[in-house]
Amino acid sequence: AQSVSQHNHHVILSEAASLELGCNYSYGGTVNLFWYVQYPGQHLQLLLKYFSGDPLVKGIKGFEAEFIKSKFSFNLRKPSVQWSDTAEYFCAVMHSGTYKYIFGTGTRLKVLA
Amino acid sequence: ETGVTQTPRHLVMGMTNKKSLKCEQHLGHNAMYWYKQSAKKPLELMFVYNFKEQTENNSVPSRFSPECPNSSHLFLHLHTLQPEDSALYLCASSQVSGYNEQFFGPGTRLTVL
Numbered sequence: 001a002q003s004v005s006q007h008n009h010h011v012i013l014s015e016a017a018s019l020e021l022g023c024n025y026s027y028g029g030t031v032n033l034f035w036y037v038q039y040p041g042q043h044l045q046l047l048l049k050y051f052s053g054d055p056l057v058k059g060i061k062g063f064e065a066e067f068i069k070s071k072f073s074f075n076l077r078k079p080s081v082q083w084s085d086t087a088e089y090f091c092a093v094m095h096s097g098t099y100k101y102i103f104g105t106g107t108r109l110k111v112l113a
Numbered sequence: 114e115t116g117v118t119q120t121p122r123h124l125v126m127g128m129t130n131k132k133s134l135k136c137e138q139h140l141g142h143n144a145m146y147w148y149k150q151s152a153k154k155p156l157e158l159m160f161v162y163n164f165k166e167q168t169e170n171n172s173v174p175s176r177f178s179p180e181c182p183n184s185s186h187l188f189l190h191l192h193t194l195q196p197e198d199s200a201l202y203l204c205a206s207s208q209v210s211g212y213n214e215q216f217f218g219p220g221t222r223l224t225v226l
Contacts, residue, residue: 004155009153034214036217042219043117043203043217043218043219043220044203044205044217045217046214046216049214090156094213099144099161099163099207099209099213100158100161100169101156101158101215102155103155103156104155105153105154105155106155
């Protein structure tokens, strides 16, 4: 069965530290890839997405992600985190041509001021 | 109202009660989804409606009964629930074709006593 793995369940960083959250998926076909963020008490919001083209995707709030097809990965990065980035981050994969997401378990990020 | 709204935001019910969750999308989308978000588990897709027709039932117990009267409204009728059904229930919508990212509502926090 297709699956999405987020290996880091909890991450604690100090402000200004660099962030990289891992996301790997098991599907071998063409995929669309997403990172969503859920701030405390708020709904899931799209951070960035990859459909085609440049594998390095830039999203909102200084986040970026790189699609590496050979590694089935779509890792999320930010060079310098802020306290306001404290949230839960979800990776999702959609098989191209469908409209169904498969989500990872999420990574809870806490940034210390 | 903009985006995807859900009511109620919080619900506490007994195992013998009958209640309904409501979702409304103001984005002109033609697909709507119900997800279950439990702690330490990936978001679980429950139901998918495409142009008001149910196209996916992800092995959800019959005590959950969805209804989609039109492309803008989605309900989840609940009856005879179990305590393990306590979770955050999320509604989402998207276009079926094209760049079909999903937009999420704030969720209903359900507690079954």
